[in-house]
Amino acid sequence: MTTALRLRQVWTIARLQLGRVFFSKRSFWVYLLALFPSVIFFGHGLESKIRIQRMSSRATPPAIIETIREGDTEEEVLQRAGKPINDSTNRRRVVTKMGKLGKRERVEDNDEPERRYMMYFDGQNRVDLNFEAGILQRKRTRAILNFEEDRTVFAGVFQYFYLRLAVFFGCLGIFMNLFRGEMLDKTLHFWFLAPARREVLLAGKYLAGLIASVLIFGLGAALCFGIMLWPQNSVEVEAFWRTQGGSHLFWYAASAALGCLGYGSVFLAAGLLLRNPIVPAVVILLWESINGILPAVLQKLSVLYYVQSLCPVPAPMDSNAPLLIRLLASPAEPPSAALAVLGLLAVAALVLWAASRAVLRLEINYGID
């Protein structure tokens, strides 16, 4: 038997399995996981676009907005900028005070100055003006769509949700089913009775799972990235594409794909060894979660360790988050991109080798007769 024929067998098995992987009812939810961030960003983009469109008809030229300074009076502002999009006045502040009978009472604080809030729109940004006693105290300009901020949010969603949960559970659904699903359907013996080595069968099934998961999650990441860019200012987006855009897109898609490669191997092996997918899911999720606080040697036995370091933008972390959350979410000291890819390939190869030993020992019973 030649290597060429074995490779052909691997491809035949993968081709036959692809239909099952893509259209399995058992793993339909994988698509929902992959598309969830895209839906979120689409909602965000659509809402921003609608807001911009709604406010555009009453936009004030940026040059006029520029002339408004803290210390201006309400009348001066209204004279220059015209009627605001939003205008609200709070004449008296209601405060809670201790009453005569020792009970708390809500009363108007007559000492408080009159407050007024106005909102303008300059075509891109929202300008919030806060007045006290008729004088502008604070002027704050906020972009309706902040490209920088959205990219940071994307990095957070990608690393905290997509890699840690969507790709993780998606691979669980796809790869655990490759063997375990066929055992449940009592069809695995069809493959075992083929004139093919068990290792070839394993490779074929892994390839099918990998093609499917890479397409689903790689394209899912690219789609989400595209949707994140869609409502942004075209000049900014163009500049982004000219500098880092292509590289960012590549590394996001690559990290998703490499995540599938790593988690795929782990869950394929788990499907051969264990009946219940919950057990490996919990154990591996825990292992991956505590990766950042593990000793350096053990960190290298994690998929997340490698794929996180490939992400082009570091995930944001709220400094007010509890210490435990910050520790669990903080990535380990990142390796270089080349080392990360090689490390991940090495981890996947090691796990697949262990899986190939397990598949050689696997026995099938139709029932004892």
Add this chain to the structure above:
Amino acid sequence: MNGPEVVFDEVSKFYGEVLGVNRVTLRIPSGITSLVGPNGSGKTTLMNLMVGLIYPDRGTITMRGLSPRDPESLMRITGYATQYDAAPRGTTGFDFVATGLLLGGYSQSEAEERATKALQRVRMIEAAHRKVASYSKGMRQRVRLAQAIAHDPEILVLDEPLNGLDPLVRAETIALFREYAGLGRHVILSSHVLQEVDIISDQVVLIANGMIIAEGEIRTVREEIHEHPSQYVIRCRDASRIASLLFEQDHITQIQIQDDRLGLLVMTRSRRDFSRALTRISLAGHTVESVVAADESMGALYEYLIGGDR
């Protein structure tokens, strides 16, 4: 090297605490071999061991010189039709057969050609493009058989292959087995229908409680059973006279004259002595129209060796 035989050497298989088969030593020559035994006796275990779906805890198995641990080589010369549906969900009968061939390294066109031939052979070509899930029991049986024979194997292992088949297809299937056996190939099957085993088998393997009770040709096995006298039915004109002549022989244990008084059921402890005595009687001028062994059948062997419960 074991050559063209299927050989079990001291093979044992346990499912945890449950015995599958115990210390099975067998040499199965080419031809049609039936595995016979009650439910749970170990027939399917033996078959699964042959094709490497399970592995022995002890002992070795060789299939025409190949190990079941080498499916790449073994399954090129072996076809196995299980009792269970093997077709992956949503597969048509044609795809089911053709896929096995593609995995075997056949080109797409060759696989399709062979699949068509195999399905024609089992009269399933008209339903070939329907999903296996929509087939009747008999159709599933036939499509499994088509898959097993599609690559023209040297060893056919068939678990209850005649179950659910109508009489015509059953006859054709038996003819197919005979054709395979005639080419010097192995056809190893299990069956509960002892009359069929009688008709089709070149040799039988009786198995009970995971152990081999007897193996060989039915006649040879019968000859080995000394505790049960052999039974013959003699058709003759002068039944009473022949009965009295036979009763003079020491080896005759019982004679029953049939109601029409033209036949006898004779029980003897020695087949050879019975044969000699009958020759003498014939030479003395008594007309013996026919002599048929009444218990050289699978049913009789089963009853003698295993007991009534099938």
